[in-house]
Every structure is written in structure tokens, then in C-alpha cells.
Amino acid sequence: MTEHRFLPALIDEASHPFRSGGHFAYHYARGKLSSDCIFRELLRRGLVTDRRRFLDLGCGQGSLFAWLLAANRLYAAGNWPADWPAPPRPESLRGYELMDRDVARAARAFGEDHPVVAIRQGDMCDVDFGEVDVVTILDALHYIDHQRQNDVLRRIRAALPAGGIFLTRVGDAGAGLPYHLCNWLDHAVTFVRGHRLPALYGRRLSDWVDLLRQLDFTVDSVPMSEGKPFANVMLTCRVPDRTG
Numbered sequence: 001m002t003e004h005r006f007l008p009a010l011i012d013e014a015s016h017p018f019r020s021g022g023h024f025a026y027h028y029a030r031g032k033l034s035s036d037c038i039f040r041e042l043l044r045r046g047l048v049t050d051r052r053r054f055l056d057l058g059c060g061q062g063s064l065f066a067w068l069l070a071a072n073r074l075y076a077a078g079n080w081p082a083d084w085p086a087p088p089r090p091e092s093l094r095g096y097e098l099m100d101r102d103v104a105r106a107a108r109a110f111g112e113d114h115p116v117v118a119i120r121q122g123d124m125c126d127v128d129f130g131e132v133d134v135v136t137i138l139d140a141l142h143y144i145d146h147q148r149q150n151d152v153l154r155r156i157r158a159a160l161p162a163g164g165i166f167l168t169r170v171g172d173a174g175a176g177l178p179y180h181l182c183n184w185l186d187h188a189v190t191f192v193r194g195h196r197l198p199a200l201y202g203r204r205l206s207d208w209v210d211l212l213r214q215l216d217f218t219v220d221s222v223p224m225s226e227g228k229p230f231a232n233v234m235l236t237c238r239v240p241d242r243t244g
């Protein structure tokens with residue numbers, strides 16, 4: 001199976017649960033999963049293979065979890081690109097999201113008592129992270145101020161074991177126009193989604209990386225704006241495993 005033929009099947013499978021959440025939920029999921037390269041790259045690069053316990057902060061309606069579960073089903077059915085690593089087999093997919101409307105859409109998509117998925121209303125600045133193997137924050141860190149970012153990142157580091165992964169996407173505030181373009185769009189979308197016009201708290205890429213290294217993560221950064229004129233970067237932050 002080639003990636004080219006496989007991806008439409010994965011997008012169909014991952015979007016399907018959102019049909020029960022209504023027109024918006026379904027088309028939002030489809031649009032997001034088909035146009036945003038980070039979902040594909042997460043699997044293709046095997047970044048979370050062999051991880052079991054996931055926490056997604058600012059998870060929206062749970063598109064990432066639907067993607068991981070769909071990947072699992074297709075892999076189990078033998079429908080998987082020959083050159084991709086196996087997807088993770090999650091035991092626990094926990095998410096926190098500020099907006100009630102997204103949480104309600106997630107509940108309709110996954111059901112209230114899903115054996116693996118639990119998406120709850122909560123502010124990432126307050127909720128208990130528990131113990132997890134992977135933490136993700138996709139395009140949500142810049143909604144909280146720098147002091148809160150520092151605190152959330154410190155608590156993420158504490159929640160992860162040796163070998164644990166924190167995956168995030170941030171904008172590079174040092175990148176000029178592409179960064180500002182993304183922020184303008186973000187303001188508009190966030191306003192339409194029912195937030196007050198938000199202040200956004202960016203940092204230069206080098207400052208993100210320095211901050212994460214100070215917390216004793218190893219950090220890889222890779223541009224993650226494919227097809228869009230933005231300055232988005234995926235940061236893969238690993239907790240060093242010094243046991244072996």
C-alpha cells in the first residue's frame with residue numbers, strides 16, 4: 001500500500017466518528033485532518049510508536065485521538081503503508097479543552113464512556129496531568145501568557161517518564177511576515193469560535209528551544225506549515241533516558 005493511496009482511507013476512517021457530532025464537527029475534522037501535515041508526519045516519522053498513555057492539551061474536539069484510533073484500526077486490518085512504522089496502540093487518550101462546545105462534539109463522536117478516550121472541559125493551566133508517555137499541545141500554547149507557559153511546560157516535564165515525549169507546534173515569532181500572517185488568521189478564527197479577541201504569546205524559535213532544554217528535554221525542531229505561508233514549527237521534546 002502506498003502512502004498516496006492510503007491517506008484518503010485514513011482521513012475517511014478518522015473523520016467518520018464526527019458524523020454523529022453534526023455537519024460542522026464532521027467537516028471540520030475532515031478539513032483539519034486532510035490539510036494539516038502534522039497528523040501524517042506524526043505517524044510517518046513514528047514519533048509516538050510504542051507509546052500507550054496520551055494527554056492532549058487544548059485538544060479541540062479530539063481530531064488527534066480519532067486519527068490515532070483510525071490508524072490503529074487500519075493497521076490491524078492490514079491496510080498500512082509499507083514504509084511507515086507501526087502506529088501506537090493507545091491504552092489511554094486523555095484530552096483537556098477549554099471550550100464546552102468542542103467537548104460536547106467530542107462526546108458525541110466518541111461516546112461518553114469510551115474505553116480509551118476521555119475528553120474533558122478544563123484549562124491546561126489548572127488540570128492535573130497525571131502520568132503519561134506522550135503529551136501533545138498542537139497550536140494552543142500561545143493562548144496562555146509566558147509565565148503560564150513556563151509553568152505548564154515544567155509540569156509536563158514532571159508528568160513524563162524517562163523516554164517520554166512532548167510534541168508541540170508553535171509559531172516562530174522571529175520569522176517575520178509568515179508568523180504575523182498566522183497570528184492574524186488565528187485571531188479571526190478564535191474570535192469566530194467564540195473566544196474574546198485573544199492576546200497571543202509567541203516566542204522566537206530559539207527561545208522555545210532554550211526554554212525546553214533548560215527543562216532537561218532534548219529538542220528537535222522541524223518546519224510544519226506545509227502548503228501554508230506560516231512559520232509553524234513542530235518541536236519534538238524527549239525526556240533523556242539515562243538508565244541504560
Ligand SMILES: C[S@@+](CC[C@H](N)C(=O)[O-])C[C@H]1O[C@@H](n2cnc3c(N)ncnc32)[C@H](O)[C@@H]1O
Binds near residue numbers: 059064098125138
Ligand atoms: C487552534 S485550536 C487547536 C485544536 C487542536 N489541538 C487541533 O489540533 O485540532 C487551539 C485549541 O486550544 C484551546 N485552548 C486555548 N487555551 C486553552 C487552555 N488554557 N486550556 C485548554 N485548552 C485551551 C482552544 O479552545 C482551541 O480549541
